[in-house]
Amino acid sequence: MPQFPDAVSNQNMTNWFLGSFDTHIPWWFILVVIKAVAAFAILVVLTLFNIWYERRVVSFMQMRIGPNRVGPQGLLQSLADGVKLALKEDIVPTNADKPVFWIAPLLSAIPAFLAIAVIPWGPAVSIFGHWTTLQLVDLPVGVLYVLAISSIGIYGIVLAGWSSGSTYPLLGALRSSAQMISYEVAMGLSFAGVFLYAGTMSPSGIVNAQQHGWYFYMLPLSAIIYIIAMVGETNRAPFDLPEAEGELVGGFHTEYSSLKFALFFLAEYINLVTVSALAVTMFFGGWRAPVPISLWSGANSGWYPMLWFMIKLLIFVFVFIWLRGTLPRLRYDQFMAFGWKVLIPVSVLWLLVVALFRQLRNAGDLDRAHAVPIGIGIAAVFLLLVVALEVRERNQIRRTPPPTVPDYEPLAGGFPVPPMPGQSAPAVPRRPQFARTAAAPAPALNGTTAEEASTR
Amino acid sequence: MDTYVPILALGLIAAAFAIFSVVIGSLTGPKRYNRAKLDSYECGIEPTPQPVGGGRFPVKYYLTAMLFIVFDIEIVFLYPWAVAFDALGWFGLAEMVLFVLTVLVAYAYVWRRGGLDWD
Amino acid sequence: MNVTTASVQFTGSAQSYLSPTGVEVAFILIGLVVLGSALLVVTVRNLVHAALWLVVCLGGIAGEYLLLGAELVAWVQILIYVGAIVVLLLFGLVLTRAPIGHTDELDVKHRAPAVVVAAGAAGVLVTVVVDAYRKVWLEPRAAVPLGTGAANGAALFKYWVLPFETLSVLLLAALVGAIVISRRGADGDSDEPESVGTD
Numbered sequence: 124m125p126q127f128p129d130a131v132s133n134q135n136m137t138n139w140f141l142g143s144f145d146t147h148i149p150w151w152f153i154l155v156v157i158k159a160v161a162a163f164a165i166l167v168v169l170t171l172f173n174i175w176y177e178r179r180v181v182s183f184m185q186m187r188i189g190p191n192r193v194g195p196q197g198l199l200q201s202l203a204d205g206v207k208l209a210l211k212e213d214i215v216p217t218n219a220d221k222p223v224f225w226i227a228p229l230l231s232a233i234p235a236f237l238a239i240a241v242i243p244w245g246p247a248v249s250i251f252g253h254w255t256t257l258q259l260v261d262l263p264v265g266v267l268y269v270l271a272i273s274s275i276g277i278y279g280i281v282l283a284g285w286s287s288g289s290t291y292p293l294l295g296a297l298r299s300s301a302q303m304i305s306y307e308v309a310m311g312l313s314f315a316g317v318f319l320y321a322g323t324m325s326p327s328g329i330v331n332a333q334q335h336g337w338y339f340y341m342l343p344l345s346a347i348i349y350i351i352a353m354v355g356e357t358n359r360a361p362f363d364l365p366e367a368e369g370e371l372v373g374g375f376h377t378e379y380s381s382l383k384f385a386l387f388f389l390a391e392y393i394n395l396v397t398v399s400a401l402a403v404t405m406f407f408g409g410w411r412a413p414v415p416i417s418l419w420s421g422a423n424s425g426w427y428p429m430l431w432f433m434i435k436l437l438i439f440v441f442v443f444i445w446l447r448g449t450l451p452r453l454r455y456d457q458f459m460a461f462g463w464k465v466l467i468p469v470s471v472l473w474l475l476v477v478a479l480f481r482q483l484r485n486a487g488d489l490d491r492a493h494a495v496p497i498g499i500g501i502a503a504v505f506l507l508l509v510v511a512l513e514v515r516e517r518n519q520i521r522r523t524p525p526p527t528v529p530d531y532e533p534l535a536g537g538f539p540v541p542p543m544p545g546q547s548a549p550a551v552p553r554r555p556q557f558a559r560t561a562a563a564p565a566p567a568l569n570g571t572t573a574e575e576a577s578t579r
Numbered sequence: 580m581d582t583y584v585p586i587l588a589l590g591l592i593a594a595a596f597a598i599f600s601v602v603i604g605s606l607t608g609p610k611r612y613n614r615a616k617l618d619s620y621e622c623g624i625e626p627t628p629q630p631v632g633g634g635r636f637p638v639k640y641y642l643t644a645m646l647f648i649v650f651d652i653e654i655v656f657l658y659p660w661a662v663a664f665d666a667l668g669w670f671g672l673a674e675m676v677l678f679v680l681t682v683l684v685a686y687a688y689v690w691r692r693g694g695l696d697w698d
Numbered sequence: 699m700n701v702t703t704a705s706v707q708f709t710g711s712a713q714s715y716l717s718p719t720g721v722e723v724a725f726i727l728i729g730l731v732v733l734g735s736a737l738l739v740v741t742v743r744n745l746v747h748a749a750l751w752l753v754v755c756l757g758g759i760a761g762e763y764l765l766l767g768a769e770l771v772a773w774v775q776i777l778i779y780v781g782a783i784v785v786l787l788l789f790g791l792v793l794t795r796a797p798i799g800h801t802d803e804l805d806v807k808h809r810a811p812a813v814v815v816a817a818g819a820a821g822v823l824v825t826v827v828v829d830a831y832r833k834v835w836l837e838p839r840a841a842v843p844l845g846t847g848a849a850n851g852a853a854l855f856k857y858w859v860l861p862f863e864t865l866s867v868l869l870l871a872a873l874v875g876a877i878v879i880s881r882r883g884a885d886g887d888s889d890e891p892e893s894v895g896t897d
Contacts, residue, residue: 236593274781289619382604663851
């Protein structure tokens, strides 16, 4: 297990009673409070920023301007929206289960804040002469903690849908939670490869282990699976089925208004930041500087790493927005099939391959010269497998006979009905005067119209 | 455990903020009573009465949650295994392959029986 | 392996913000919360509220694990029990449209035998645990290295191989059971949409 940078800070922290403050509050506690408030503030500010960022970027992608009135470049727009929401009526429907209706937004927002606690924003820095890492707390089981805490967030959604006592929220909640649990599996499986390489579950340990290469290069498939799963996990486009406006109004929070609604919104955007931060930490070197900058020796010390981290984070947020601006929404069955039939089996098999590789390296049977061709071979087999499955499925679709469609009946059951899929309405015969001027076979047409007229 | 003091601190701040906003939101807004407003929202039409215990949902959701539990348990075992992998050697790998294959048999069975099909 | 540096990072090794008795007090307080919420689970008349109290109960148990230094097990408890099993329960409730308000059928007719069985089970468990660990002293702080992922992984995959492999068969059986239950009524591969209902 790698030596954590905290060991440095421990020596300094034993001096806190001799320290400069004349209070009985120990220094480590002051630092804890500072860091907790900072983490909270960063999350809130990032949420306000990201909402504006999303609206502006999507606007530019759609040749619009987007919010640009409130504050410079419209930066304060989200804050103004928050104030507006606070001044709206707080509606609690008559059908609602009141206590649960109140608890649900809290259950959504509080875990969202908590999940960020273990993300390292930088290495040890000096705050008021006291060394501390830019990380709220370094748990040895940090990543498991993030998964566990974010699984509590599902309660907010299920309970919001159920307690509203209304149909659309219930349907939205079911979809949303089924979606989250499905993609949580793929997400969890993609992490196992990283733990295998890093030998630890602590996020700071994982960042340390990426000193000589990000895991994105070593475990590309894990990274890709995680990135797909994180979009599904946060219910974002193109996987934003719970909020499919055309089908479910607003999804699970249809009945919510005022600041209760704002809390759901806040939780959604904080989760966006959390999964992006986790992606950066697990696969993209965490706070480590990217390659050209990392040649400069001072790049990975002091406060600079926080800058690299933020830049990487905002790039991920941009990718989220880009996806939303580009891709259409998936159908529910496509979405679930993709999660369960592709992501999960692929990540399980990939993990076994990674483990085999690692063991061969550990046992000394494999050196770099052999590793590359074997890796390429395995990748090729993988690709073939995926292609074969896809071809098989397409063949199955082709082989299934088209459903037999009954003939179109314009007045089925005594009511005029539109044609069903596969049926087509007969061409409407033209009116006689047009038909006569049109072309040669006029008499025939006249005949039919006369016939029709007689039946009428 | 001292390690959790920061998490508790962050949790307290977050809880205070969330509870404060929920309470404030119910105080600052206007309150104009209107029976239709407090009804369930169904795009403006008269809300359908709740079926008394008769609402039927696809059982697929239940099956999904069940599959989720199984894979979650698998993940929970994969993590300590992955962390301790270098110390376990070939034996550890063989153990996990056996475990994963058994779960994959279950998974393949569910797939064959159409448990993963949504239509 | 210097796991301790990670977990006792703020105080060094000598001072502790919670004194050893502090840990014990916290343990007992959380224990009371667990007990109270467990009682509420079986007495509350609203199904979904009962499930929520179950969440509090299971979360409290995770807190107890944390106080005992079993970090991995504590978060696994949250992930599996709170994040998956009660979610499955809630799914079942929501799918059958658990009514908002009281459910009268929740009342148990045979209250006295139920209390006897519960008290008996609790008595047996408490006796066994107390008897087994009478001479063992667990220092929560010293137990932290034993509760990490690496330590658990090493122990589990070196010494507890058979239970681990047996578990996979249990999971297999659970999934097969779920399929059988969910497809009951709908025969084989017919295209009848299967649904759950209370009828």
